[in-house]
Structures are given as C-alpha cells and as structure tokens.
Amino acid sequence: MNLYQKIVEQQTELICRFKPDGTLTYVNKAYCDYFNKRREDLVGHSFMPLIPAEDQPILNASLASITPENPVTVVQHRVILDDGSTRWQEWTDTFLYDDDGNFIEGQAVGRDITGRRAIEDELWQANNTLNSFFDVTPMMMLIVDFDDNVLRINDHFNEVLGYSDVNVDDFVLAAITKPEDLPLIREVWDNLRTVSTSYSLEFSLIAKDGTLKETEWRFASDLQERKVFCVGRDVTIRNQRLRQKRIHDAQFRQIVNTIPDAIVYAKPDRTISLVNEGFTNLFGYDPKEVYGETTQFMYADPERYYQTGKREFSGNAKKRYAPSTIEFRRKNGETFSGETIGVSVVDEAGETIGLLGISRDITARIQMETELHELNRSLELRVEQRTEEIQTLVHKITHDFRAPIRAVNNYLTFLEEDCADSLDAQALGYMAAIQENANYMGRLVQDLLTYSKVRHTRDYTFAPIDLNALVRNVVLRTDANELGRVEVPETLPNVHGNAQLIEQALVNLIDNATKYVSSGKTPEITITIEETATHWGICVSDKGIGIPEQHLGKIFGMFERLHAQNEYDGTGIGLTIVHSVAEVHGGHVDVTSTVGAGSTFKFYIKKDLITHEQSN
Amino acid sequence: MNNQIEVLLVEDNPDDILFMKRAWRKCNIPNPLRIVRNGEECLNLLNSAAEQTPGLILMDIDMPVMNGLDCLRQIRTNHVFEHLPVIMFSGQQISDAVDLSYRIGCNSFIEKPDTFDDLQHTVRLIHSYWQRNRLPLA
Structure with a gap:
C-alpha cells in the first residue's frame, strides 16, 4: 500500500472506483464499514443493487450527463443498508477518459447526508405550513x-x-x-x-x-x-359599531344626566359604580367621592339603609316600582325627603347584577301639600262659617218676616170684624187679594225655613225606620185621602234614615200629587217601593197633569215653578227639599212623566247608612 | 186663672201687644193684662216693692235691651221669683230656642199663632189651663 492509498483508506468519506458498467474496482475502508460488508464482497460487483430501484434512473441520468469537457457531476440518492434501512448520500463523480475520449474508469467520493436531508425536509414542511397560513x-x-x-x-x-x-x-x-x-x-x-x-x-x-x-x-x-x-x-x-355605541352611550349619558332626579347604580354589594349629575346636584357629592362607597352615607338614618336593603334589594325581592319616601342626607349634613324607586337589575339568567335607585327631593312638594291641606282646612272652615252665617240670616229673615205677615193677617181680620159695614165690594176684593198674598208669603217663608234646615243641618241621626208606619202617618197628615185616593202597599220595608226628613219629602211629594191634577179630577196616588243593590227607592205616582219633557230637568231646582200662582199654588221649594233629603241619605231623585197621564217621582236612600257625622 | 192674679206680657212689638190686648178682650179674660216692653222692665217690675207680683208671665224672646231668655234666666236664679210660671210666647221657631228655654226653666213654650183666630184660641187655652192649674202661693 503506497502513501496515497493509505491516505484514501483513512478518509472518513466513502471512496470508490468503478468501471463503466458499474462494477466496483476499489472501495476504501469507510465504504466497507458504511455498508457493513467485506471488501471482497464489494469489489468485482456492481454498486447498482445497493441503490433503490426508483433512485437508479437519477444516478444514471447524472452519470450520463458527464462528458470529457465536463467530467464531474454531483448527485444525491438513497442506498439500502444491510439492515434494510435507507439513507441519503451525496456523491461527486469524476470520470477518467483516455486520449480518444473513451471512458476508462469512474472515481467517486461520497458522504452520508441523511441528517441534512431530514433538516431540509423539515424546513420545507415548515415553509409549506407558513404558506398555508398565509393563504387561509x-x-x-x-x-x-x-x-x-x-x-x-x-x-x-x-x-x-x-x-x-x-x-x-x-x-x-x-x-x-x-x-x-x-x-x-x-x-x-x-x-x-x-x-x-x-x-x-x-x-x-x-x-x-x-x-x-x-x-x-x-x-x-x-x-x-x-x-x-x-x-x-x-x-x-x-x-362603525364602536362609533354607534359611542353615540348611543353619549345619548344615554345625556339623558341620564338631564334627568333632575338622582340616579345611583350600585353593585349587588351596594357599592356605587355610577351616579348622574342629578345625584351631584341633589346630594352635593362629586362622583369621584362616592364611587366604590356603599350607599349608606346617603341615608339620614343608618338603620333605614339596612331596612331598605332587606326590603328593596334582598335577593328574592321582586321588581318593584312603587316609590317609597326615604329621609336622605346631603354632603352638607342637611336632610331631605326623597321619593325613591329601587329596582334590582337582573341579567338574562335572573341573577341580580346591580341595584338601581332613583330619588327625587319632595320636600317642596310635601310642604306644598301641607300648605294646600291647611288652605283647604281654612277654606272649609270659612265655608262652615259662611254657611252658619247664612243659616242664621235665613232664620232671622224667617222670624222677622213672620211678624209682619202675622200683622197683615190680623189687621185684615180686624178690618173685616170692625169695618165690614163701611167697606164696599171693591175694597173687600182688594182685601181678599192682600190676604192671598200674605198667605203665599207665609208659605214661602215656611218652606224656606224647612229647606234651610234640611240643607244646613250638620249631623243627622240615622235610625231604623218602619216605613209602614211612616207612610201611613204621612198620608193621614196630608189631605190627600180626603181629596182623593192613596194606595199604599200592604207591607213596606224597614229602612235606615232620618224619619223627620223622609216624612218631609213624602209630604211634599204627596202634596204635589194632590195639587197638580186637572180641575174636577180626583187625585189618584200610588206609593211603591223599588229596591236596587244599594238603594231603596220610594216612589210616588199620580195620574195628574204631568210635566212636559223639556221641564223635567229643572223641576228640582230652587224656585222653579211651571204654573201661574192662580192656576196651581206652590212656592217652588218643595221638590228642592225632596232633592236635598235624598242627597242627605246618599241617594238621588228621579222623575218620569207623561203630559195628561201623570208623573212618578222617586227618591232613593242608601241602604247601608251609618250614623252620618261630618267632620268639623 | 184666678180672678185676682195679674198676667204680665213682656213684648216689644206694638202690633203683637195690640193683638194680645184685643184677643184678651174678645175672649173676655177677666184677669188684668199688664204690659212691659223688655226683660229689664220685667225685672224692674218684679223687684219693685210697690208693684203687685204677676201670677203668670207671657214672655217674648226677641226683644231689645234684655231679651226673653236672659230675663227668664234672671227670674230662675232669683230665689224670690224662681217659682213664677213663665210661658215663652215667641215667633222663633228655632228648636235651639225651645230647648234653651226649657233648660233655663220656662213652664211652657208657645209659638205665636199666624192668624187672629188661632191667637184667640190660644189665649182661651192658656186661660182655661191656668184656671185649673194650682200655683204655689206667691
């Protein structure tokens, strides 16, 4: 092994040489170790089986791209290891050519790039995710x-x-x-x-x-x-919504602040979270001074704070809008009466989320009411005094009128007794006229006195009355039975009332029924009783001359007369008295009539009259 | 009425005095009718030692100087005259006046009649009643 070879052997990079057909002619130790094969198992064999089938075309294409002018190529592909796992490798292939340009041998240096590829994949994936975000x-x-x-x-x-x-x-x-x-x-x-x-x-x-x-x-x-x-x-x-809400809020705030009443909104623990300008005006506190405080300081009497809490704002309190009057205290210590409405504000689930109190100072109103009350009392007193004065006057007039009437009557008698012989027919005629007028004036004064009594007596005593006895007594007292016929029902009810007044009313009605008949006709009078839920109606019907419809409305008025004095005698006070009697008994009068056929007068008295006492 | 006793009319109205005198005459009442014009004159007469005390007083209510009710009250509070029979004879119909008169102590209250016939009738009644009536010795 020469030095060059030694260096190659010790490279950590994989190194190999191969023939054009892929048959390996040399592999270094790193190569053997990488694939976990012996060198003799690799040299003499093609490297193609080490490469997955799908990556082989990539490698082939890469190798094919090599030319004598451009003899180097870099390619990435996978390899299959002994244990079946797949790894990525990057190879730099260099081809050696002879002088004729024929490919002699390839030499390649490679390294494992599985780790780098994984990072690249991840980066790519991440980028992809970011892109997705970007799009969606x-x-x-x-x-x-x-x-x-x-x-x-x-x-x-x-x-x-x-x-x-x-x-x-x-x-x-x-x-x-x-x-x-x-x-x-x-x-x-x-x-x-x-x-x-x-x-x-x-x-x-x-x-x-x-x-x-x-x-x-x-x-x-x-x-x-x-x-x-x-x-x-x-x-x-x-x-837009925010602006609308701001406008809405501003409007709401404006409304709340424009209301002169004090408006206080508190949390369920009764600490204040909102007040309006009306509150500041009424109580004298700046909103900042009261936010977060309980409403206790508003009450003149601290006990009332707890009572109000129990009554108005307790958990089970229903929505209440009836105002109550509470004594409050201003910042300067003054107290005042406040008419107050307290409401629990609830959410959709019915939970109390706040307490709303609206108060207004009614001191002035109470004072006005008191003044009005006093004014009324003084007016009533004055009316009473005036009434008494009038009554006194009526009595005085009545008394003073009776004396001259009596005198006129008596002197007429003396004239007749003492001087009849020296009076001629004309003088006697005048005397008769004087007598008639004096009589009329006497009746007028008498009726006025009766009316004044009925009208101005203050305390009538109401007692049980046996109408049977009363009516029969009245019929006897009048001359109705002598001049005509009076029918009275077998039994009449017991009523409650003032016997004297009812008698007076009945006398007047029976007198009228006797009086207003066509000349020569006999009066026929029927007395009946009508019962309603609340009243007894005492009815007097006649078959007299009747009353034209247009006059029915005014016949109960004072001094209303429908006939000349020489035709039918009357003072025009009788029915007014009947009317007053009915009023004293909590009732009213009614009349129906047909001209030529007769009239029915009714006066009603209340059933459940108790002893009637006017306040003084 | 006993022939001896005198009847005293206390009345200010000259007409009423005239009517009473005429009725007295017409009815042939034998008792003398003495007349004073008001309550004060009445009391003066009663207090005067020279005057005979009347056996019956007919007293109007409404009079000047001293009215009938005040005069009656004086009579009833004077132990010398308290027993004197007094008939209130008045034009006043007011029930208050009637009540008050009896409360003070009148013996009778008679309303002045409206006609002369009635007046004569009333005078006869008074006469015949008091004729039969026994009075304490004056």
Missing part, C-alpha cells in the same frame, strides 16, 4: 422589502379590497392608502427601517370600488432580512 388566514398579510417593493400579498388582502389580481411587481401600498394617512405610515416605516421592531397602527385603504376600508395593522421589521411583515384586518364594521 382571515388576516391581510403583506411582506414588503426596505425598498418598498411588495414581495408577497395574501388572498385575503385582495378579498377585502377587491383587487382580484394584483400584480405584486407593480403594487405599491402607498397608492391605495388614504392620502391623509400617508404621513403616519411613512413615519412608522422610517422607524421600522432603523430598528427591528413592531408597530400597531390604523389607517384607511381605498378599495377597488372606491370605498374606504378602515384597517388595523401590525407592522414588524427584520433588519437582517430587510423586510417588513404586515398583518392587518378590516375594522370598518367594528369601527
């Missing part, structure tokens, strides 16, 4: 070099902006950027080219259809690669 991501991606050349644009970028077939070579980001945003981008860009760093920024891009797309980006630079990596997304809709 819902983000816009750009890679731009430091000379502003766009190196890559992903599909999503084009989808967002509508540039279906961007030619990367011609594309310049600045060309589709909203002009106003360019200075920002340039500034960022300059920084990115100086330091490896990243920026977040928002700017608008012009889509192919001319619309502006608001976009949000992250730019990152790599100084070594001299590239900027850009990842962005379309935030047009998000920004």
Whole structure:
C-alpha cells in the first residue's frame, strides 16, 4: 500500500472506483464499514443493487450527463443498508477518459447526508405550513422589502379590497392608502427601517370600488432580512359599531344626566359604580367621592339603609316600582325627603347584577301639600262659617218676616170684624187679594225655613225606620185621602234614615200629587217601593197633569215653578227639599212623566247608612 | 186663672201687644193684662216693692235691651221669683230656642199663632189651663 492509498483508506468519506458498467474496482475502508460488508464482497460487483430501484434512473441520468469537457457531476440518492434501512448520500463523480475520449474508469467520493436531508425536509414542511397560513388566514398579510417593493400579498388582502389580481411587481401600498394617512405610515416605516421592531397602527385603504376600508395593522421589521411583515384586518364594521355605541352611550349619558332626579347604580354589594349629575346636584357629592362607597352615607338614618336593603334589594325581592319616601342626607349634613324607586337589575339568567335607585327631593312638594291641606282646612272652615252665617240670616229673615205677615193677617181680620159695614165690594176684593198674598208669603217663608234646615243641618241621626208606619202617618197628615185616593202597599220595608226628613219629602211629594191634577179630577196616588243593590227607592205616582219633557230637568231646582200662582199654588221649594233629603241619605231623585197621564217621582236612600257625622 | 192674679206680657212689638190686648178682650179674660216692653222692665217690675207680683208671665224672646231668655234666666236664679210660671210666647221657631228655654226653666213654650183666630184660641187655652192649674202661693 503506497502513501496515497493509505491516505484514501483513512478518509472518513466513502471512496470508490468503478468501471463503466458499474462494477466496483476499489472501495476504501469507510465504504466497507458504511455498508457493513467485506471488501471482497464489494469489489468485482456492481454498486447498482445497493441503490433503490426508483433512485437508479437519477444516478444514471447524472452519470450520463458527464462528458470529457465536463467530467464531474454531483448527485444525491438513497442506498439500502444491510439492515434494510435507507439513507441519503451525496456523491461527486469524476470520470477518467483516455486520449480518444473513451471512458476508462469512474472515481467517486461520497458522504452520508441523511441528517441534512431530514433538516431540509423539515424546513420545507415548515415553509409549506407558513404558506398555508398565509393563504387561509382571515388576516391581510403583506411582506414588503426596505425598498418598498411588495414581495408577497395574501388572498385575503385582495378579498377585502377587491383587487382580484394584483400584480405584486407593480403594487405599491402607498397608492391605495388614504392620502391623509400617508404621513403616519411613512413615519412608522422610517422607524421600522432603523430598528427591528413592531408597530400597531390604523389607517384607511381605498378599495377597488372606491370605498374606504378602515384597517388595523401590525407592522414588524427584520433588519437582517430587510423586510417588513404586515398583518392587518378590516375594522370598518367594528369601527362603525364602536362609533354607534359611542353615540348611543353619549345619548344615554345625556339623558341620564338631564334627568333632575338622582340616579345611583350600585353593585349587588351596594357599592356605587355610577351616579348622574342629578345625584351631584341633589346630594352635593362629586362622583369621584362616592364611587366604590356603599350607599349608606346617603341615608339620614343608618338603620333605614339596612331596612331598605332587606326590603328593596334582598335577593328574592321582586321588581318593584312603587316609590317609597326615604329621609336622605346631603354632603352638607342637611336632610331631605326623597321619593325613591329601587329596582334590582337582573341579567338574562335572573341573577341580580346591580341595584338601581332613583330619588327625587319632595320636600317642596310635601310642604306644598301641607300648605294646600291647611288652605283647604281654612277654606272649609270659612265655608262652615259662611254657611252658619247664612243659616242664621235665613232664620232671622224667617222670624222677622213672620211678624209682619202675622200683622197683615190680623189687621185684615180686624178690618173685616170692625169695618165690614163701611167697606164696599171693591175694597173687600182688594182685601181678599192682600190676604192671598200674605198667605203665599207665609208659605214661602215656611218652606224656606224647612229647606234651610234640611240643607244646613250638620249631623243627622240615622235610625231604623218602619216605613209602614211612616207612610201611613204621612198620608193621614196630608189631605190627600180626603181629596182623593192613596194606595199604599200592604207591607213596606224597614229602612235606615232620618224619619223627620223622609216624612218631609213624602209630604211634599204627596202634596204635589194632590195639587197638580186637572180641575174636577180626583187625585189618584200610588206609593211603591223599588229596591236596587244599594238603594231603596220610594216612589210616588199620580195620574195628574204631568210635566212636559223639556221641564223635567229643572223641576228640582230652587224656585222653579211651571204654573201661574192662580192656576196651581206652590212656592217652588218643595221638590228642592225632596232633592236635598235624598242627597242627605246618599241617594238621588228621579222623575218620569207623561203630559195628561201623570208623573212618578222617586227618591232613593242608601241602604247601608251609618250614623252620618261630618267632620268639623 | 184666678180672678185676682195679674198676667204680665213682656213684648216689644206694638202690633203683637195690640193683638194680645184685643184677643184678651174678645175672649173676655177677666184677669188684668199688664204690659212691659223688655226683660229689664220685667225685672224692674218684679223687684219693685210697690208693684203687685204677676201670677203668670207671657214672655217674648226677641226683644231689645234684655231679651226673653236672659230675663227668664234672671227670674230662675232669683230665689224670690224662681217659682213664677213663665210661658215663652215667641215667633222663633228655632228648636235651639225651645230647648234653651226649657233648660233655663220656662213652664211652657208657645209659638205665636199666624192668624187672629188661632191667637184667640190660644189665649182661651192658656186661660182655661191656668184656671185649673194650682200655683204655689206667691
């Protein structure tokens, strides 16, 4: 073995020589070791069986490419080892030619590149994955070099902006950027080219259809690669929503602050998280002073804070909107009455997430109510005083009127008794007229007095009344039975009321029924009882002259008379008294009538009258 | 009424005085009818030693100087006259006046009649009632 051979033997690289047909003529030790074969098993045999069938054409093609002018080739292929495993090798083949250019022998140096290939595969795989991301991501991606050349644009970028077939070579980001945003981008860009760093920024891009797309980006630079990596997304809709929400929030805040009531929103632990301007105005605290505090400081009485908590805001409290009045305390220590609505704010699951309290100062209102109440009382008092004065006046008038009426009557009598002989027919006629007027005035005064009593008596005593006795008594008292016929039902109910008043009303009705009949006709009167759920109706029907419909509405009015004095006698007060009696008994009056056929008057008295006491 | 006793009418209204005098005459009442114009005159008369004490007083209510109720009250609080029979004879229909009169101690309350016939009737009734009535000795 010569020195040259020795060196070859000791190479870690695989070395071999071979004939044009592939038959090995030499292998070094590394070669033998690599394949785990003895040299005599290799030399004299072709190396082709060591190579997988699918890689043999690659090797053949490589060998075939060798020419005397270009006698070296590098090829990578796999080999199959003894244990059946496959490994990658890289060979540099050099061919030796004779002077005629005939291939004599090949010499090859090889090494195992299985490890390198694996790394390369992995890199390739990783690159592939990155590419996939690049294509499927819902983000816009750009890679731009430091000379502003766009190196890559992903599909999503084009989808967002509508540039279906961007030619990367011609594309310049600045060309589709909203002009106003360019200075920002340039500034960022300059920084990115100086330091490896990243920026977040928002700017608008012009889509192919001319619309502006608001976009949000992250730019990152790599100084070594001299590239900027850009990842962005379309935030047009998000920004629109944000703007709408801001407008909505502003409106809401405006509304909440415009309300003069104090609005306090607290967490379930009753610590304040929001108050409005109304709160500041009413309580005197700045919002910053109260955020995070419990609402206890608002209450004039701390105990009330706990009570309110239990009642209004306890876990099982239902939504309540009925306001309650709470005494509150302002920052300056003043207390005031606040009308307050407390509501638990619940989420969709029904869990209490907050407590809302709305309060308003009703001190002024309470004061006004008190004043109004006092005013009412003083007015009532004045009305009472006036009523009493009027009543006194009526009595006074009645008394004072009776004396002259009595005098007129008496002097007329004396005239007749003492001077009848010296009076002629005309004088006697005048005397009769004077007498008639004096009588009428007497009745008028009497009726007025009765009316005044009914109207102004304050405390009537209501007691059980046997209507049977009362009605029969009244019929006896009037001259109805002598002038005509009165029908009274067999049995009448026991009612509750003031006997004197009911008697008076009945007397007036029966008197009317007796009075208003066509001359020459006999009065026919029927008394009946009508029962409703709440009232007894006492009805007096007659077959008299009747009342024209247009007058029915006013006959219960004071001094309303439908007939001349000489035709039918009456003061125009009788029905007014009936009306008042019904009112005193919590009832009303009613009349139905047909001209020429008769009328029915009804006055109703309440069934469940208790002793009636007006407050003084 | 006993023939000896005098009836005192306390009345300010000249018409009513005239009516009462006429009724007294028409009804032939034998007892003298004495007239004073108000409560004060009535008390003066009662207090006067020279005057005969009346056996019956007819007292109007509404009078000047001293009204009938005040006068009645004075009579009833004076142990000399407290037993004197007093008939309130009034145009006042007010039930309060009736109640008050009896509470103070009138013996009767009669409403002034509206007609002269009724007045005569009333005078006869008063006369015949008091004629039969036994009175304590004055």
